[in-house]
Amino acid sequence: MDIMGMALLDYQNGKYTEDIITYSSLxxxxxxxxxxxxRRFHEMPAIExxxxxxxxxxxxDIGCGAGSHSLxxxxxxxxxxxxxxxxxxxxTCRQRGIRNVHLENFYDFKGERFDTVLLLMNGLGLAEKLDRLDRFLSHIKTLINQNGQVIVDSSDIIYMFDEDEDGGRWLPDTKGYYGEVxxxxxxxxxxxxxxxWLYCDFNTLERAATANALNCELIIQGEHYDYLARLTPK
Structure with a gap:
């Protein structure tokens, strides 16, 4: 069921009557x-x-959605x-005039390399879970040129958990990483x-990048635990 695609096409074709509802494990x-x-460029948040x-x-532009960044x-x-x-x-991207579009799963997209790989709107979430992040980064490396870069944003959702008297956070009693939703x-x-969907704090991303022979640079922090990072080959 292509829920996102249905909604985007409706909006593009003037059939906008309601928004998408999400339910999460949180x-x-x-x-x-x-x-x-x-949205147009001037309407985008500073990180984007x-x-x-x-x-x-x-x-x-991986996970391009309606194509606003590509456009x-x-x-x-x-x-x-x-x-x-x-x-x-x-x-939707085609109808908006984006010339080069590709319908394919991220892991099936192979054979081309780029100077910039873009992963925005919590794009790191495509990794799905922390134990799949190495596989995700390994494939990303096959898509960038020797002097290429990956521009990615994510959020540290630690703020969503209750704070105790000592300033720590009460995390759920699960075996997984708290950013897996x-x-x-x-x-x-x-x-x-x-x-x-994976929400990854910067330190965890940095460790995973290092393990995959990638430099990880913090570019900018947002107003609500979000951040923008740049990955480059070592």
Missing amino acids: DEQDIIPLPHFF QKALKLCRGTIL YLQEENFEVTALDNSKGAIE EFVMEYKGEKSDPFW
Whole structure:
């Protein structure tokens, strides 16, 4: 069930009547406003603006969604490839005028290398779980040129857990990393299958990058435990 693609195409084709609802393993229900995916550069948060300004050379936009980042870069005369495994998202990108789109799973996309790989809107979440981060970074390395870069953002969701008197946090009694969150999306009465999304604190990302022969540089921190990082080959 391509929930995201259905919603994006509806908005693109003037059929916007409701937003996406998300349910998470953190016992939270949230709303994702569809207009958020169609914002222009001046409407984007500072982290995304900074990320786009750091792009250079040929660019791969992984998990492109409605293509707002790719569209901006294309308008700035960059050669950009928009990649997503959502048929609806890719069709939305086509309708918005993005010239180079690719419908494929991230791990199946092979054979091309880029100067910049872009992973925005908590793009690190595509790794799904912490024990899959090494595999994720290993594949990322096959997509960048020798002097290439990966621009990625994520969030440390430690703030979502209760604080004790000593300033520590009460984490759930589970075997997994606290930043592993399971989601279900709902749109117009249809629900997605459950899927995992990884929110990774910077120190954990830095250790994983080092283990995969990547430099990890903190570029900017956001206002709410979010951050932008740059990975480059050692």
